[in-house]
Amino acid sequence: MAETETAQDLYSGTKPVVESHKFDESKLAAWMEANVEGYEGPLVVRQFKGGQSNPTYQLITPKKKYVMRRKPPGNLLPSAHAVDREFRVINALYPLGYPVARPYGLCMDESVVGTIFYVMDNVEGRILWDGTLPEYEPAMRRKIYEAKVKTFADLHNVDWRKAGLEGFGKEGDYVARQVHRWTKQYKASETMHIPEMEQLIEWLPKNIPAGDKTTIVHGDYRLDNMVLHPTEPKVIAVLDWELSTLGDPLADFSYHLMNWVMPAGDTTRGAISAIPDLKAWGIPTMEEYVAMYCEHTGRDGLPELDYYFAYNAFRLAGILQGIIGRVRDGTANSANAESNAARVVPLAQFAASYARKAGMEG
Known part of the structure; x- marks a missing residue:
């Protein structure tokens, strides 16, 4: 997909x-x-x-x-x-x-x-489109999010060798390869000079967090890419594996976490960040959600999240710039070109703000 x-x-x-x-x-x-x-x-x-x-x-x-x-x-x-x-x-x-x-x-x-x-x-159940779950009570919202994060952690806990997925992707250097890929795409599609993107292109590959393991990654894990049980807060099918590979589970998980940190006006992520009191609403705060993931995966914490947020926003900016480039070259439909173009600079600025939290100067 x-x-x-x-x-x-x-x-x-x-x-x-x-x-x-x-x-x-x-x-x-x-x-x-x-x-x-x-x-x-x-x-x-x-x-x-x-x-x-x-x-x-x-x-x-x-x-x-x-x-x-x-x-x-x-x-x-x-x-x-x-x-x-x-x-x-x-x-x-x-x-x-x-x-x-x-x-x-x-x-x-x-x-x-x-x-x-x-x-x-054909799995019969519920696909929920709105991550704020407006049609549910707070207690059920909480249970759905608990089921969602456990299912995600379970994926990252799978022994991919025992599952027969040798060769499904390259082992190691996932983030380095992704940064290189999206840098190349961004440069090939560049339509204006964005200083923050230049800073990130320089800084990201030199500051990749060390030592994480390789797991199966989904690539686009979110509420509307899964089927829930018709009545229970239980995930019965995760859908849309087109982007799956072997890679860095923290790149996968932190992309999912962008829902909590992206500006509320962004059209792909950020709906959760618009809710003023997540606890009262029944959705875990990002800190709670991270703690749940860590409990299910045996981690002590995720200290490198600022880097991963910078990386994911940079990647999104590269993806959107690629679409803009294809429109420029006449190889893609221009229906959303204007809205995509308007999102690249804010994404670059968002990525740079997290990179600075992670140590980038300037």
């Missing part, structure tokens, strides 16, 4: 399959018959309204619903839209009891639907 696309976009309803994403449904039905345990047709195919990154379909049978994720048709970058990677990580996690949709099968034969795809369970 693309960086700016959420489960709300993807799972908010279905529509008839669009013309450009149609395929021979009889071939899919035959594949399901041969490869999906318990499958019984006939098959009806609908397309989820979102899923621009990887077209996603609801497969409906008289007794059960499934979800299919496929690569989009057309010429693609070799590493993009890697639905086989998504399948690999959920296939590794499901037998461990980690809450992901049950994977049924991966098809690398492009003759079936035109591109590679995988099929998983």
Whole structure:
């Protein structure tokens, strides 16, 4: 799933399959018959309204619903839209009891639907779009956040070698590689001089916190990328593994924490920071939430958070600048170009403010 696309976009309803994403449904039905345990047709195919990154379909049978994720048709970058990677990580996690949709099968034969795809369970439950949980009482809000952070910690506690994820990503130097990547993208897409970005490009790679371990990272863990039990405060499926890899768990967790520290006006993060009294509202303060994560992962604390906040805001600025650059070059839609451009400087300033807390001069 693309960086700016959420489960709300993807799972908010279905529509008839669009013309450009149609395929021979009889071939899919035959594949399901041969490869999906318990499958019984006939098959009806609908397309989820979102899923621009990887077209996603609801497969409906008289007794059960499934979800299919496929690569989009057309010429693609070799590493993009890697639905086989998504399948690999959920296939590794499901037998461990980690809450992901049950994977049924991966098809690398492009003759079936035109591109590679995988099929998983359609998990029935609640997807909550607003992180402030306005429809719930404070006690339930607290329980939902407790479930969310425990599920996140459980992911970082998975022994990825025992789970069969050798080679799923490079071990070590995750933040260094990310800083290099987004610096390169920012420079290639630069449309104006931002002094704070230049400072960060110089400072971040020289001050990476030392000594953290490698874990599975989700890449975009948030409330609207998971399915909750229909009635209980329990995570029953974490969704959208397109950005998952092996990496630094603190980069992953601190990106999630941006909800608490980003300015309330930012459109991707910051809704929680607009609440004047989190305890009265029932949502843990950032300090409480960090303490919960540390308890579940056996850590004494997270002293390097200021660096990680600077890194994550820098990364977001690089992502947005990349979108602006693609609009400039005529390779992306310009619908949100103006709003994205307006966010880069504030993000750079936000990142620099945390970098200064972490020791950056100037």
